[in-house]
Structure formats: C-alpha cells, structure tokens
Amino acid sequence: MDAYLEQYAAVGAIVVAGVLLATAMLGVNRLMRPQVASRDKLTTYESGVDPVGQGWSQSTVRYYVYAFLYVIFAVDAVFLFPWALVLEQIGHAAAVEMGVFVGVLAVGLAYAWRKGVLSWT
Amino acid sequence: MNIPVDWTVAGPATIVLVGALVALMVDAFYSRRTWLGSGLPASIATVAATAELVRGDASAYPFAFSLVVLIGTLFVVVASNVMNFENAMPPGEYHFLLMSAAAGALLMVSARDLVTLVVALELLSLPSIALVGLRQGDQRAIRSAWTFFLASVVSTAVTLMGVSLLYGVTGTLRYDELADALTVPDVPRSVVSVAVVLTVVGLLFKLGAVPFHLWIPDAYEGGSVMVAGFLSAVSKAAALGALLVLLAVSLPAASDSWQPVVAVVAAVTMTIGNIGALRQDDAIGLLAWSSIAQAGFLLAPAVAVSGPFGLTPAVQYLAVYALANLVAFAALAVLLRLRGSTRLDDLRGLARTDPWMGVPLVFATLTLAGFPPAVIGLVTKYVVIRPVVEDGHVWLGVVMGVNVMLGLAYYLRMIVTLCGRQDGEPYVSPSPPISVRFAKSTVLIGTAALIAVSAWPDLLLSHLP
Amino acid sequence: DGAGRRRPGARRGGGDGPVIAAALVIPFVVGFGLIVGRRFIDGRRAAWLGAAAMTSSLTLYAVSWEGRGTVSGEIDVPWIESLGARLHLGVTAVSWPFALMTAFIAILCCLWLAVEGTSPALVGLVLVISASSLGVFSSLDALLLFVFFELALVPMWFVIAWWSDGPPDVARRAATRFLLFTVAGSALLLVGIVIAATRGGSLELITIRPDAVAIVLITLGFAVKTPVVPLHTWLPDAHSAAPTVGSVLLASVFLKLGTYGLLVFVGPSDRIGVVAPWLAVAGAAGIVWSALACYVQDDLKRLIAYSSIGHMGFVVLAISTRSDVGVAAAVFGSIAHGLVTGLLFFAAGSMKDRYGTSSMRAIGRGLYGRAPWLAVTFVLAAVASLGLPGLAGFWGEVLSLRAAYEVGEVLTRPVAWTGLGLALLGIALTTAYFVRAIRLVAQGEPVPHEGDRDLVRRELAVMGALVVAVVVLGLAPQLLLDLFEPMSWMAVAR
Amino acid sequence: MGEVVDVVLRCVVVLMAFLTLPLLVGQMEHKAMAHMQSRVGPMAAGGFHGWAQLVADGVKFVQKESITPVAADRRVFELAPAVALVPYLVAMLAVPLGPFFGQGVLIGQDLDVGLFFVLAAMSVGVLGTLMGGLGSGNKYSYIGGMRVAAQLMSYELPMVLAAASVAMLAGTLSLVGIADAFEPWWLLLQLPGLVVFFVAGLAELQRPPFDAPLADAELVMGPLTEYGGMRFAMFLLAEYAGIVVLAALTTVLFLGGWAGPWSDQLGWAWTLLKIVAVSFLVIWARVAYPRLREDQVNVLAWKVLVPLALAQLTLTTLVVVW
C-alpha cells in the first residue's frame, strides 16, 4: 500500500507546484500592474452598450439533453477500463459480456437518435 | 481464466432484458406507434423467461419469487393495453422500463451477493420511478415521481452505507461468506447491528414498510393504474424475496439485531397502512394504503424466517396477495378507462351493473381481506400468522389479528359499495376499444385462478415451496 | 398425525355417505342460485323453493343421527394438507340440536317470506346465512368452522341494510356496526385459532388446545357474537333495523354461533380458568343490565333484542362453570332461546306488518280484543321467554342456576354465587318487564286501529310450529337433555 | 532525503517543459498560420523571425491591470484561470518522453493508471473555462460556458472510448506500458480510434474548428470575454499546454510514442518530433476548416464519433480475443 502511495507523491508535488506557479504568475502581476480605478471598467461588457438585466439566464434544454446522455454514457465507460485490462486473460466470455454491455449502450443511443433527441431543434 | 455464468439465475433476467431492448427498438423503428407493437415483444419475452425459469433448476425460493415476478409482469404487460391510444404514454419507453424493472426484480430475488443485490435494487427502482412519472405533461405524475425518487435514492444510499459497513466488518459481500463471517465471536456487535439495520432499510423501502411508506400512495395515485399494479405486486415481490433470502441466508447470526426491528416495523406498517386506508374515498388510494398494510403482513413472517417454516409462509401470502392486487388494479384500470373515475361513489353497484368487472373486483377485495368465500385469502392469513405465533411473537400475532379486522373494515366497505345499489346512471364510455378486452381477459383469468385456489387451496399451497 | 387427530373411543360414523355434506350443499346451491337468478323467479316461488331446500336439509340432519356417543354423519377428507386442515364434518350431541334448530328456523323464515313481493335475493341470502350457520355447527375442523363463521356475515349485512323496513341510512349504519363488531371478534378468533392449532399441533376441534393467550382471544371473538356485556352494543340496533326474518335469524341462529363457539372451544379447554370468572360475572351482569334496559324500552323489537342479551347471559354463566350441568344448560338454553325469541320476533314482525311500527305505545292496548290469536301467541312467547315452568325457556334458566349453585370445576364459590345472585335478580326483573310489555300491548281497553287483522294462514303456520316446539320442549325437556344425561359431552370429549 | 530530491527534480523538469513547450507551439502557430495565409507573422520581437514574440507578450500581460467585473462571481471568476492551467501541468507529469540515451524512459512519474490520470486531468482543465463562463456574469460568457459544457460532455465519451480501445490492445493503463507494447500494424488497426481521439481532443480544447464557445463573431470571446491581463494569459497558456498534452497523448497512444530508429538512445527525440508534428496538425486544422455551428458540433460527436468509437472498440475486442 505504501509503495502504491509513493507513486502519487510526485503527483502531490506537481499539484503543489502548479498552485505555486499560478500564485507566482498572479503575484508578479499584482506587483507590476497599474491600478486605475474606474466604475465603467467594472461593468459587464455588452458590446459597448450599457448592460441590460442580469448575466444569468435560463439556458435551453438542448444542452441538458447532452449532459444527460453524457452522464449515462461516460460513467458507464468507467467499466471499460478495468475490463480492457483483463480482457486477454478472461477471453471470449469477457468479450461477450462487454458486447452485451456496449450493445445496450448502442441500443440506447440508437433509440435516442431515432427519437430525435440528438437533433438540434 | 474462466468465469462461469450461472444461467439458471441469469437466464430469465437476460431474456427479459432482451425483450426490453427489442420492445424499445420495435417502438423506434416500427413507425406505427401502437401499444401492441412494443407490448408484443415484451409479452413474448416474459413468457420465454417463464419457460426458461421452469426449465432451469433454480432453487425453491428464488424460483417461487421469480415466478411471481414474471407472472405479475406478464399480467401487467397484457393489462396495460388498456392504455392504448393514450397519447401521453409512450409505449416503447413504457414497455422498456417495465421490462427493465422486471429484470431487476428477477435479479434481486436471485442475488447471492450484496453487489448484485444493490445493482438489482437500482435496476428495479429507477425504471419504476420513471414509470411513475412517464405520463407526459401530467403534473401530478411528475410530483409523485419526485417524491418516489427522493425516498428511493435516500434509502438506497442508506442501504449502501449498511452494505459498506458489512463489508468493513466481514471483508466479503457474498451471502454465504457473510453468514460465516458473522458467526465469528469477535465481530463488533454494535457495528454489525447498525450495518444490518441500514442494509435492510432499502429493502423495507421497496416493500413500502413504515416509515418508508409515504411514497406509496403518491406513486400509486400519481402514476397510471397498471404501474401501481406493478409496484404493488412485482416490486413488492422482489423486495420481499430479496429481504427474506438475505435475512435467512446471510444474517441469521445477527438475528437479534434485525428481528425486533422487523417485528416492530411489520406491526406498525400494517397498522398505519390500515388506518390510512380507512380514510380513502378512491379505490386506488384505498388499495395503495391497503398495500402498505399488506406489506406488514408480508414482513411479519420474516421474524421467523429461520424457523421451521422458512420463507414458505411469506411466499404463499405473497403469491395470493400479488394475484389479487393485480386483478384489482387491472379491473380499476379498465374502469378508469371506461368511466373516467375510480372513486368509490362512482363505482357503486358495479357488481350489479357490470358483473364481469364488478364480481372480480369484489372477489379480489375479499381475497385481500381474507374473507370467505375467498378462502385462499383467509388461509394465507392463517399461514402468515402461524409462524409468527410459533416463533413466540404472540403479541405480533395479536396485532396481526387486530389488523385483519381493521382491514376488513375498509375492504368490506368497498365490497358493500360495489354490491350496493347505484344512485344514478354511471358514465360509461360508449365504445370501449378492443384493447380493453385484453385487460378484461386478464382480470377474468386472474379471478378464475383466485377462485380455483379458493376452492382448492392445496393447488397453490402445496406447489409453492 | 392421523392417530392423534382421532378422538379416542370414537367410532367411525355409519356408512350413510356424505349426508351432512348434502345437507349443506343443497341450501348453498339453492341460495346462490336464487341470488344470481333473481330475475327469473318470483318471490313466492323462491320462498317455497327455499323452504323445500331447508326441509331436505333438516331431514338429512335428522336422519344422520347415530347416537350420542359418536360423531354422526362424519366426513373427513383432506382439504389443505399443508396446514393440516381437513374437510371434517359431522354432528355431535352438542352440535346436533343447534343444527336441527337452525334448519327448523330457516324453514320457518322461508315460509314467512312466501308472500307476494318478496325478493328472491332475500330468500337466497336467508338460505346462505342458514347454510353457513349449519356449516359452523357441523364443522369438526377449526379452520373450516371459521370459514363458515365468516361466510354468514356479509349476507347478513345485506339483509339488514337493504331489506330493513326502517329508514335506510339508520339500517345501513346498524348493519355496518354489526359487521364491524363481528369481524373484529372473528379476527381475534382467527389469531386464537392459529395459536391454539400451533400449540396443539392440529386443527381438529376435538383436540385443539388453546393456551392462555389463545383462550382469551377465542373467548373475546365469540363473546362479541354471543354477545356478552359489554360487547353487545351492536345488537339492539341490528335487531331493530333488520326485517323480521333478519331479526329471527340474528337472534335464533347468529347468537348461537357465539354460544356454540364458547361451548366447543372454551368449554372443554383446561385453560378455561383464565376466562371463566370474567365470563360468569359478565354473563350475570348482562342478565341484570339487559333487564333494566328492557324495562325502559318502548320499541318491541329492541326489547326482544335486549332480552336476548339476558338469555345469553344465562348461557354464558352456564358455560363458565364447566360442569356437566352447565353444558346441558347451555345447549338447552340456546335452543330454547332460539325457538322462543324466534317466536317473539315473528310476533313482533306480525305487529309491525300491521301497524307499521314496533313501538308498543303506537301499537296500542288491548290486542286481546283486536287480534286475539296474535295477542295469545305474543303472550305465550313472552311468558316462555321469562321462564315460565312448562315452557322451553324454563329449563335453560333453571339448569344454569343449578350449575352456578354447584359452582363447577373452575369458578370459586364467591364468583359463582355472585353470578347466581345476579341471575336471580335478573329473573325477577325479566318478569317485571315482560309483564309490563304484556300489559302495554295485550291487555287493557281495546283501541281499534285500521291495521287490526288477526293472523293469516302463513303466520299461523309459522308461529304455530314454533309454539308447538316451545311447548313440547317445555313439557318434555328430556328429549334434549337425554343427549347429555347421564353421560355429558364433557366426558365424551375427554 | 534522496527521494525528496528526486521528486523535486522531476517536478522542476516537468515545470520547465510546461513553460517552454507551449510557447514553442504558440510561436509555431503564429508563423505557420501566417505563412498559410500568405503573411509573414511576427518578425520584430527578438530579431530573427520574431522568435521572442510570445515572451514579449508575456511581459506585456504581466503589466496589465486586473479587472473583475462587479457582476461576476468574484471567487469563481478569479480562480478560473488557475483551474484551467494547473491540470495540464499535472497531466504532463504522467506523459512519457521515452528512452533518454539508454537511461530508461524519461517521464515525470510512471503511474500504473497513467492513461486514466491524464484523461481525468484534462477533463478538469475544461472546468476552468466553464467556471470562467458561468462566473463572469456576462451573457456572452454564459452562453459560451453552456457551449463549453455541452462540448465537454459530448466529446468526452468518444475520447474515452477511443483511449479504452488502445488500453485494451496493450492490456495496460500505464502510458509507458502502452507505448512499449506498440506494434506498427496498430497504426492501421487504430486509425479510426486515432481520428476520433484527435478530433475529440480538439473539441475538448475548443480549438478551431470546434471553437463555437469562443466564436468571436457571435460571442465576442465566449467565456473569456471579461478576462484581461494576466488571467487571460493564463487561459492562453492553458490552451497551448492543452495542445501539447493532447499531442503527447495522441503520440503515446496511437503513434507508438518513441517507436522509431535508435529509439533506445533517441526515443525522447522521436516523441518530441511526433508531438510537434501533431501540434502542427492542430494548427493546420485551425487554418483549414471553418468553425462548426453549435448544432453541428454536437451532432458530430453523437452521430459520428461515438458510433465510430464503439465500432473501434468492437474491432479491437475481436482482435484481442482472437
């Protein structure tokens, strides 16, 4: 277990390094940048006219459909990786099982496609 | 490395799943969107799965529970034709979800390890939730689905927590190894107790036991009637089967931590369910609450699951309950279609004006009540009280008796209403579509079966394990 | 276990085939046939058909008798093997009189209905109720008994709720209350039977062994039906709301289901001591309490209903002593009450048919002058009910008192004698209210009423038969008591 | 103690690579794109063909004022560039360069689930853009953010599927292991996977032609509209670092990594060469193709890439099993 964790010591270090890097970049910026306050600078950019309403709005459901598909498919893809590793050891049975698995996914995709879920309406 | 597949267990579920996919594809690529188009593959798959189940040599209890699940599913699929031409109900999705849930139910009762159990539980739950909310644009259905969803996911999470603790205590998730591991003297009893109780929670939820019962009336009344039938029969069968097998096979060593819980939950469940049912004016609401109460009766023999009777009493009670409930719900689905209402007042005198629907409904209700001439209902009540009493839980037996009585109060009210004189002419749809006949035929076949086993209870009792 | 199930010393009934089964099936089939085919037959014909069915049933019961030491007309075939329940039918010295009385009353009820405008469905329901009750008296298997016990309830609801001659909502409420009380009792009964069967290992009535919990549950179940004070509150409303045949069946047959149940389940049990004192006191209290209630009644049917509670009090008191005399007293009291109260209700029904009410004040005084035969029948029934020697009612009461005086096996002397004292007080009060009733209705200066009309042939036949039965049993009690003397059923059973 | 030094040293090397390679790619983009468009591109900074243009840009960015709009969700807005940048650095840690003069494989850290790790890190990187879009309080940014999300979700799946196909073939998730297991005929076998992976990678990076979220003609600068100065520079750096990581990953997974003549000695050079070549492809795609419309973006993912990836997966399975 400890040997396993050691692998990730470098990962931890690089994350720290990344944070330091970002901090450094912003820190240097902070030291060197001018500060000229102006109310207009702080307004939201809206092609030069005064901003109307809020920047938050409802987005279309279209995006949601993709999010939905993604959540379902991508999480199922999690299973692919462990399977991919042992495929050769287990052989045909594993192939068939994953075939079933991917087949179900494919049927789902085909259904969504056929029902027009994938079309941008 | 060769990993064997136990087709005895996986076969029926696989067939059902294939049926689900075929139903979905037929609906997608066969452009005339008729109810039959996707219903046919679903029915065929169910029949095939039943054949496979009978052909295989599944052990007795999973076999019995699977049989209830499959027959219940077939019943629901056929009776669901009553929703034909209902534009808000997409047939492909409906059948797909139904069959997926059925597959989940099948896996659940045959599960031999907690991973399978949890996955199957979700495979049953999530499509069920979707089924409840499937009717498009129906606010009430969606709200019910939300309530159902929330309760379901929370209980699943709790169950998973319990499972993880069990794993932490024993290092295994297989039923048989779990049973052995729990007999080791130095397992921390307190953790085991917590783990067991948490694990059981999810199944109790599916069963609709108090305090996880509030979704039931919501879901039954919000969804369509046959979905309610499915939930009340198939879903319950699966939950009960899984729970009993789990308790009997893997947790007997921890029985002192679950037995009091199960006993108290059973008692409270039947009481609250019955009290709730007393106040209902709608037949579906009444059946919904009554099915909570029935869950208590189903659960009660679990306290004696390690006793000489084993799972048998629960199986027998379940079979009769499921059949009667399905008949009742199918009849109500037909009535809702033809009359637009299932309020008791609107059903007054049904047994006289429409005996082909009224009498089955009366008989099914009598069966649920356990009242002669539906002898089988009475006999199965006897069957579930017996092990409870024999195992020494006389108080629970008495509570069951009191609840038989409470149940009779509203079942008889329904019966009396159905047999009563109707006050005005009811609205009846002038031209019932042919598809209603499918549902009607299921009602009649189910009633015939009920009458047959009432006349000769051994027909059922000696054939279920 | 087949050996344990058989009663020691019992002889297999003579090979006269399924007589009792036929006696049950005939009224059931005819009854259901009449309900289903109610459109195809007129009421009078239906009533005659019903009477014929019940007569055949009565005949079959009569001929099936093989002697008191055995089980007559026994049929014993497997029913639900997994529970050990059997279709075990047969009559014993205890149940045979009940069965005969039930069939007899049912015939009279059918005859009573043989008028223009009777609903065939009502006749059918009467048949089903009677047949179910016969089933209870003939069952030797506890579960079978319970099935029959329940089967009679819903038809009775319909009889009370739909054929009541009073306001429909009152009738429906009374009927529902009756139903709820009784199913409440029977639910407890079911649990009691389950416990008893589990402990005894068998559902056979003869060998069933209720333990303390079971005996309490079973007693409660039957006590509701009997009814034992304070579980009686359903009874007056149901009786007064029911049509005449309904009241008769309720009083003569239904209440007997309760006493019979107490007799066969509780009486022989060695745990009767748990409930006996309570039963004795409640029975005796019922005698007094009902008498007091009767004294302020104006409604004749309610009065008869309350008086039934009193009579059942005697029976319960007798059962609680668990003595040979007690058993004889209980059986005799039940049978006598069935006949006498049946007669009373028929008489009250006749009056209600004539005057449209059962209020004694409204019926008016001096019935002797206005409808002499009716008045005589009523008075005869009333004095039989209060226990006049020479009529049937006397023997049941006097045997009960003797049983209480002798204390019996399980009661303590203070309890038994308290019961005895209360019962004696009750007898005095009973006399008082019946005398009051007779004075209010029969005696006095006749005030003519447009409904005045003496008994018609049908009424005469029905009541005549009952009068004969009451007189014969009163003069020759040994007809019934010989079944128990010198060897009591108690001795037979153990 | 030696271990700590070792780890620190690796991090420093990776950091150096992270700070130089993206600049290299950036400069290449400036020049290559210019020449493709018959321009000359930057010529002044540093003298020779404007080699120091990006350094000069950096110096300029450092001196710019930092502005956070009032309407923005301050913390999310200010943190977004860092979230966009750091994951690529982390990803680079696990990317192998190959044998370095017979000294073994040059790599920050060989992880046994390296493929998984890099893919996961890349996904986190996209989150930065998303945060920028949703945190700016600007309508253009918001719409851009939604597009980023949709794009991320649509292309993640084909990318992962294509990667899984390779992992299956190699039987390992370690990037070193995958590159070691490479055989030349895989180039053909995995060609559809390669295309899927590369296209999906482009889309994840929101590089043209998949830059609908940024589409300056309609959304000004999409999620980056409100950003300026150092924070904008960080986003830019993240983009080019992303190109490097994508190119490296494509190289290791599909192009055999350091496979080539004298790979024991010059493996690292082969890898670098391939990375540069793939990066050039990324730039070429920008110049060659017009921007896809938002609907086309998603349709391409679900109707072309996902089925293609599934087909590739099936094909690979069959090959592996038989």
Next chain:
Amino acid sequence: MSLLYPLLLSSALFGIGLYGVLARRNAVLMLLGVELMLNAVNLNLVAFDAWFADALHTGQVLTLFTIALAASEIGLGLAIVLALFRAVRTVDVDEVGR
C-alpha cells in the same frame, strides 16, 4: 494509515448529505445531498478495501457500481426536476408540493 480517518470523513459526509436531502428545499441541492451520501459510501468501501488488501477488490468493484448507480440516479433525478420545472417553473420543493 489508520482506518479511522476515512471512516470519520465518510460518516461526516454521509451525515451532511442526509441533512442536505432532508433539510434543503431546493431540488438540485437535494440531489447534491444524495451525491454526498453515495460518495461517503464509496469512501468507506475503498478504505475498507485497502485495509483488507482484498485480493478480489470487492470493495472497489462495488465502488465502481456505486459510481454508475449514482450517475444514473442523478440522471433520472435531473430529468424529473426538469419535467417538474417545465410543469411548475420552480425547483423549490415546497412550492412544488401540494
């Protein structure tokens, strides 16, 4: 490493999640609560798995399944929330209810 820390963290997460589901009235936040609960379970499983050094990695396997389950639950939950939102224009459960 002691088993205690992951377990404590897991219990805390689970509790927070449960609280979120029960106390929050915003549908989306309730879903977040559910996610927290499930991830607490995952943490538990992985911790136990590592602690046992389970050769079959039962805990990790179940974790994978749990992740998938969580995803499908959330997918379904969001679908319902969306339908709910279309029907009543709010994600506040109190306003939606009755």
